[in-house]
Amino acid sequence: MTQTPASSAGVAPPRLLQLLAQSGAPLADGPLPCCGERLGRLFGLSNTLTLDSAIAFRTRQSGMNQGPAIERVTQELANTRRALIRKISSYGSEVEPTESVGFEPYLNAWLTLQRRVVAASRQLRDKTRKVMKDHNQNLARLAELDSAFDHAMAGYTSQCFSHIPKVLEQRFQALFPALFPALFQAQQTPSEASQETGSAPGDWLHRYCEEAQNLLLAELDVRLEPVLGLLEACHNEVTNSP
Numbered sequence: 001m002t003q004t005p006a007s008s009a010g011v012a013p014p015r016l017l018q019l020l021a022q023s024g025a026p027l028a029d030g031p032l033p034c035c036g037e038r039l040g041r042l043f044g045l046s047n048t049l050t051l052d053s054a055i056a057f058r059t060r061q062s063g064m065n066q067g068p069a070i071e072r073v074t075q076e077l078a079n080t081r082r083a084l085i086r087k088i089s090s091y092g093s094e095v096e097p098t099e100s101v102g103f104e105p106y107l108n109a110w111l112t113l114q115r116r117v118v119a120a121s122r123q124l125r126d127k128t129r130k131v132m133k134d135h136n137q138n139l140a141r142l143a144e145l146d147s148a149f150d151h152a153m154a155g156y157t158s159q160c161f162s163h164i165p166k167v168l169e170q171r172f173q174a175l176f177p178a179l180f181p182a183l184f185q186a187q188q189t190p191s192e193a194s195q196e197t198g199s200a201p202g203d204w205l206h207r208y209c210e211e212a213q214n215l216l217l218a219e220l221d222v223r224l225e226p227v228l229g230l231l232e233a234c235h236n237e238v239t240n241s242p
Helices: 014-020 035-042 047-053 067-089 103-135 135-160 163-179 181-185 192-199 205-242
Strands: none
Touching: 014 205, 035 192, 047 135, 067 135, 067 205, 103 135, 103 163, 103 205, 135 163, 135 205, 163 205
């Protein structure tokens, strides 16, 4: 997830990578290999055979206009995204306050939300493919290609996103002592520390929760990109079909 350089040919990195860099994740130095070469490293023999089959795929169904079904999936995508944004925006409020603030409850809450994001994006992608296969040959083949790429990149994708919780933990640990060193050095109370630092005792935690929310919102957009691309192809096919 952090392997994209800060800039490539003057193009700004995606928002998720920008946020990870701001949270302390390192970015790779120098340009990366071309997209084709990077994809080639992810495709084994079985993946290549699956891709060949997808390229040659021909549906046995005559196909029917799935315009209304495509619109329903598009609306479901919008509704799901709004619901997830509302849930992510409340991250941190569900953690029971305790005298000693630990990272684990916040990590567990974040991972729960991440799993919801993964499940929702997966469900929408599967539904979109189903509609595409029922529409016509062009969209059916594209659905097969998307499935082949998705399967080949699943392990790599999971590995990349698994780095985000590690970045969050480092950020959590960095924010706490940076804003309240007196709490660690002199065992002061939060009120005493706030008088010395000029910050409210909960400011660091609020800042951490905001950064964690922004990272998950950016991940949500990344995970929904394949669905948006498929739906765009569907709309184009329906519009251009006689």
